[in-house]
Amino acid sequence: MRRARIIALLSLLLWPGLSGGQDIQPRKLVDCPTAGLLPKGSFDLEIRTFSGGGLLAQASVGLTDRLVMGLCFGGGNIIGAGKVDWNPRPEAQIKYRLFEESSLWPAVAIGFDSQGYGSYSDSSERYEIKSKGVYGVLSKNYTLWGRPLGLHLGSNYSFEKKDGDDDISFFLGLDKSLNEELSVVVEYDLALNDDHQDGVFGTGRGYFNLGLRWNIERRFFFELDIKNLTDNIENLSAFNRELRIVTLQFF
Numbered sequence: 001m002r003r004a005r006i007i008a009l010l011s012l013l014l015w016p017g018l019s020g021g022q023d024i025q026p027r028k029l030v031d032c033p034t035a036g037l038l039p040k041g042s043f044d045l046e047i048r049t050f051s052g053g054g055l056l057a058q059a060s061v062g063l064t065d066r067l068v069m070g071l072c073f074g075g076g077n078i079i080g081a082g083k084v085d086w087n088p089r090p091e092a093q094i095k096y097r098l099f100e101e102s103s104l105w106p107a108v109a110i111g112f113d114s115q116g117y118g119s120y121s122d123s124s125e126r127y128e129i130k131s132k133g134v135y136g137v138l139s140k141n142y143t144l145w146g147r148p149l150g151l152h153l154g155s156n157y158s159f160e161k162k163d164g165d166d167d168i169s170f171f172l173g174l175d176k177s178l179n180e181e182l183s184v185v186v187e188y189d190l191a192l193n194d195d196h197q198d199g200v201f202g203t204g205r206g207y208f209n210l211g212l213r214w215n216i217e218r219r220f221f222f223e224l225d226i227k228n229l230t231d232n233i234e235n236l237s238a239f240n241r242e243l244r245i246v247t248l249q250f251f
Helices: 002-013
Strands: 042-050 054-062 067-076 091-099 107-113 117-121 126-129 133-144 147-157 169-177 182-189 207-216 220-227 240-250
Touching: 042 117, 054 117, 067 117
Parallel strands: none
Antiparallel strands: 042 054, 042 240, 054 067, 067 091, 091 107, 107 133, 117 126, 133 147, 147 169, 169 182, 182 207, 207 220, 220 240
């Protein structure tokens, strides 16, 4: 009984893979968006860690069957000693699905996301990994080896461009269910808007990221992400390890 109560409590704080019999679509791979949405009348809460003791919190709401909106805020050195380095402002997300997926065609969504990842540079007025800004994305789902497989392709234009690199960029990725609890996510962000090779930020290799997602009791998931496997940031000596904890509930 005590264990059941603990699980029920955690389910209010973390993410379900399924809720109320509905399939919950992956709305994000690691950093890159998909065309997936929250169900209407639902909300989710996400906490993400990053290097330097950083934490990022996000809340999103499914307002209609096609529209999701959210807010993010966080900062560096929240975990640890010393002064917290807060991000300069809360950041916003909005996503609208233009077309639903069919047997032949992918789902199509457009959106805006001002939240970048990693530490924020006041001098460059940008996050370590730039926000997606305005984007469009295609998502198509299949079945492979008896389990779901999702393929995703998108393009974006970031408004973090004080560094003089304002190119349109592209990203692609997939999510693959391994069993009823585990799934993997893979993405490659070409980061064409972050390849000036200045030795501080992107060096032209893009960002290749992996994640392992674990759904527990269909009520929440933990995700361990391994980022920057392409060693695209020269002042980082190793790839990044991040943890995500996400929950979804209905109004």
